[in-house]
Amino acid sequence: MTRQDKSTIFSRRAVLKAGGALVVSIGAPATLALAADDAMAVAAKPPLTPDQLSSYIAVNGDGTVAAYFGKMDMGQGLFTAVGQIVAEELDVPFKAVKVFMGDTATSVNQGGASGSTGLQEGGKQMRMAAAEARRVLVAMAADKLNIPVDQLTVSDGVVHAVSDATKKVSYAELIGGRYFNVHLDWNGKYGNPLYAPGKAQPKDPKDHKIVGQPIKREDIASKVFAQEDFCTDIKVPGMVHARMIRPAIAGAVPVSVDEGSIKNIPTAKVVWDKGFLGVVADKEWDAIKASQQLKVVWSDTAPPFPDQAALYDHIRKATPRKRSVEPAETGNVDEAFKAAARVIEAEYEWPFQSHSSMGPACSLVEIKDGKVTCWSGTQKSHFVRAGLAAILEMPEDAVHVIWTPGPGSYGRNDADDAAMDAAVLAKAVGKPVRVQYMRNQGTGWDPKGPASTHHARAAIDAQGNVIAYDFVSKGFSRVDVDTNGSKPFDTLAGQTLGVALKSGDGFGVPAESYRFDNKRTAWETIPPLLDRASPLRSSHLRDPVGPQIHFASESFMDEVAAALNVDAVEFRLRYVKDARDIAVIKAAAEKAGWQTRPSPRKDQTGDKVSGRGMAYAQRNGTRVAMVADVDIDRRSGKIWVRKFTVAHDCGQIINPDGIRMAVEGNVVQGISRTLWEEVKFDHKTVTSVDWLTYPILDITETPEQVDVVLINHPEIAPSGAGEPSSRPVAAAIANAIFDATGVRIRRVPFSPGNVKSALS
């Protein structure tokens, strides 16, 4: 490949503009046309590197556009939104763009689905790439039409003279079927921060025609008509099925395995290496039966877990492995507390939670002719490629990971583990292996959202002002195993095969703009309960640690407001300083018909009571405020979140319907996590293993109304919408329960039993 160097483009264009001999007309023979623009359009695809325009955008022979995206859509509409951005910048119809997501053979590592950055980071890059593609195409058209660039415009993929639409050339004619050969100014980074702009400036948002429109999601019909392949549906010739076997006591490893115990099952075969134990068979049901029937003697391992009832005491007493104050302390918190007329203090608790994706993870790996192909529902296919290369001891170039939609994903679930297990199994049996976990593994053995405690205190002066605020979270790490499967030590396969461990430390602090003269927000992480191959290993679950932190911080703001006999919205507006934060709080209150008064209500008697609660938070630029309207049956402890009102500001809106649906999903999943979800365990292992032992919200408990107010800021680059509206949900509900009952519940979940005992 010949990399086009910028100075060459300039010099050649200078010749053309001067009317030089290289100018060709549309009617010129193909060979001549090629000679004219071969610098920017080439027949052979340049290498798939972040500094090549061809790594993001291609124009097909029919003029349609392929956008190659190193992230993927978990069902919140990113696929459509990225298509809108690319179509907008290229000036082609939305229908002309097809987005290809998360295939390591066609996209560069833009970080995968991660941190609601699909548009914030991924969309930003695709916008710059599409804008650069348009710039280059117009420059090529200028050459062809012998019209200066500033006298050309683009309509529906056709470049034409502003003054005469008949002087035209289409994108397809310019480059269709060939590749851009244009170098981008890559910042040298992979993953979310990858950024590689060209020379083009993207459009002014006021000129947007496709961005901002409620275009319907393109991926719905294929799901509704059962025409879409999930990763569970992929089959290849010669494939066998596998199931993994996990110990009944976490941490135990097989001492002996009786292969004779499955000899009645045709084709069943054991794959056993240290702690790694699986079975394969030609037929899926045979693999399942073999996994249940296989007799295994496990090591005599002491049960590793404490009494679940003592979990929060364990967290409180544990020596922190790491402490971090973020951002730096404002003022002098400890001194300010000495001067307080009054101190308000509270502690909150959040349990381990499971992704419990709709189906347990599945992956298919084929190793053939020195090449590895993996189909996976992972959120991070490029990182899985690195993990597979490491565990198979093969070069990354030999590994191809094809992201195929999985059975739901909300972070680092069990998908990356499944890909690694499938690879180990495929290598062992010399055949393509499809492994799917069983339900008890999908719930019992996925990486968990970390359990935590949160201590908050506020110093109040004699006039009732908050003069200091001190907040610290203490819990298991959000990256005990990292958020991607690029390192074998972060996966069950690596951990069961005995690799050296490297548990990470990370948590977070409240994201808000309360201005107190003295303020300190901090976190502390503690070691995992079991260091290796643990069903309670912790990692990212949707809006990682956001729900737990903001359950505590926003419940506490409500507690302070109530203690000072101040309305909860008024209290927030007194201290919140960011203008966009203020705007979402006001918008949510207004839409919800918020009545200004302190909590709790004092006008209710009887068993059935109602209340309203407010909570708000930021997340990486996005602002969300929520009002929950809640009905409580004091006798049963049953809570119905009747109505949720959400005001949402994520900067520029690419697709309002997409955001609305993402917010609804966050709210419902957030209610589920608040009311029901708690991973149960005994001394031996996790005992939440299915939908009965890990209940989630039922449709009979769904709110009757979720109102979403979208605040659009076209002038502000989009931030994320995939997760921010998860985080204030629990506090809004807790605050509503307090409003209704005067009882403050500081531990999630608010299941009927827990609520009933809290109210009694």
Next chain:
Amino acid sequence: MTQKYSLNVNGKVSTVEADEDVPLLYALRNDLGLNNPHFGCGLAQCGACTVHLDGQPIRSCITPVSAVGDSKIVTLAGLGTPDKPHPLQTAYVEEEVPQCGYCINGWLMTAAAFLRDKKKPTDAEIRDALTGLKCRCGTHVAILRAVKRAAAMMG
């Protein structure tokens, strides 16, 4: 013990060879290549594997292939097509219901049987008819909108 079973699926009769205890789900997915019913739990707790057996929604993950007999099986692919969609499918597209979409068989097949038998259902009746089905993405609000839209279309 492996036997031959004739299965009438979406109006077409096919023969599969399977042990009698093999759940219908695996015969549909692996022997007949009908990927639409999904494995979610294998415990009849979630609905992802739902198909119609003589018009009634059943959980194919716990229904042995040997128990099907001559009954007519309809899967989501047999409910309607883009050219001839079931009103629920039209409503699902209009309301953009699915997120990951893995749960969809349970909701659509259960709601299809319900709306066939119950005209003009109330909100509470719809919720009761769909209770127990799982959706992990939290699309419940959109599901209710779509079922109501389909109910209106079906009169």
